[in-house]
Amino acid sequence: MVFPSRFEHHCAVITGGAAGIGLSVANRIIAEGGKVAIWDRNQREIDATIARIGDRAIGIAIDVTDYRAVEAAAAATHEKFGAIDSLVTSAGITGPNMTTWTYPVEDWHRVIAVNLHGVFHATKAVVPYMLATNSGRIVNIASIAGKEGNPNASAYSASKAAVIGLTKSLGKELAKTGITVNCVTPAAVRTAIFDQMTPEHIDFMLSKIPMGRFGTVEELASLICWLASPECSFTTGGVFDISGGRATY
Ligand SMILES: NC(=O)c1ccc[n+]([C@@H]2O[C@H](COP(=O)([O-])OP(=O)(O)OC[C@H]3O[C@@H](n4cnc5c(N)ncnc54)[C@H](O)[C@@H]3O)[C@@H](O)[C@H]2O)c1
Numbered sequence: 001m002v003f004p005s006r007f008e009h010h011c012a013v014i015t016g017g018a019a020g021i022g023l024s025v026a027n028r029i030i031a032e033g034g035k036v037a038i039w040d041r042n043q044r045e046i047d048a049t050i051a052r053i054g055d056r057a058i059g060i061a062i063d064v065t066d067y068r069a070v071e072a073a074a075a076a077t078h079e080k081f082g083a084i085d086s087l088v089t090s091a092g093i094t095g096p097n098m099t100t101w102t103y104p105v106e107d108w109h110r111v112i113a114v115n116l117h118g119v120f121h122a123t124k125a126v127v128p129y130m131l132a133t134n135s136g137r138i139v140n141i142a143s144i145a146g147k148e149g150n151p152n153a154s155a156y157s158a159s160k161a162a163v164i165g166l167t168k169s170l171g172k173e174l175a176k177t178g179i180t181v182n183c184v185t186p187a188a189v190r191t192a193i194f195d196q197m198t199p200e201h202i203d204f205m206l207s208k209i210p211m212g213r214f215g216t217v218e219e220l221a222s223l224i225c226w227l228a229s230p231e232c233s234f235t236t237g238g239v240f241d242i243s244g245g246r247a248t249y
Pocket of ligand 1: 015016017018019020021022039040041042045062063064065089090091092093094114118141142143144185186187188189190191192193
């Protein structure tokens, strides 16, 4: 169900918004009257998305591991839209599926840099703009892997567990402001990120979901958009399961 004016006068920043879950959130916010700034490293996907969405969206090609670039993107977004009302951190990678003791050091560092440092960078750059208006919504896309620890995905699982911890800390730091901070912990959803995983790992993830199917990006966007909306006013530092029954705590 679409709420036509839920995001009227709302500007959302979406890292990784050029594809997958982030793109689905961008589409829904646009459909409900909002504006979006897509921060993504994929210039080609950004161009395609902006061409389709039109003048209520801007795209900025950045790598979220580069703090100076993220800071500049926040300034450019604020200048264009006059406010940043929500931040959805969806930029992420899986890294290879390997045991921890055989994991290449460079891949470990890259996964942590994108999935954890990228969230910190976006948070650090955006929160001062939210504090200026004493309002805002931050939604981090963690993973069920961060709660349970998937075998052959320790860098990914560790990065997502860290995002859950960051969310809880930041939520408490900002609890007396009008800014809420929450994260979601999805089980698997078929997007381009599957291309980074082995078929065996994808089968493993499906086997762990009691509903026996993958989630959809629309189902994810539904929960994320509630957390990013003004309606989410008494919930902060929260971790939201969306896993077809996989999460048991
Ligand atoms: N799809 C799933 O099964 C699933 C499950 C749980 C959590 N997640 C998380 O959801 C988020 C989105 O995943 P998705 O399935 O939409 O993946 P996706 O690959 O479809 O989209 C990820 C987007 O992030 C961008 N990106 C990657 N690294 C970047 C960087 N360094 N700087 C800027 N942009 C970068 C990519 O260009 C891409 O547009 C990720 O954080 C992922 O870990 C996904």
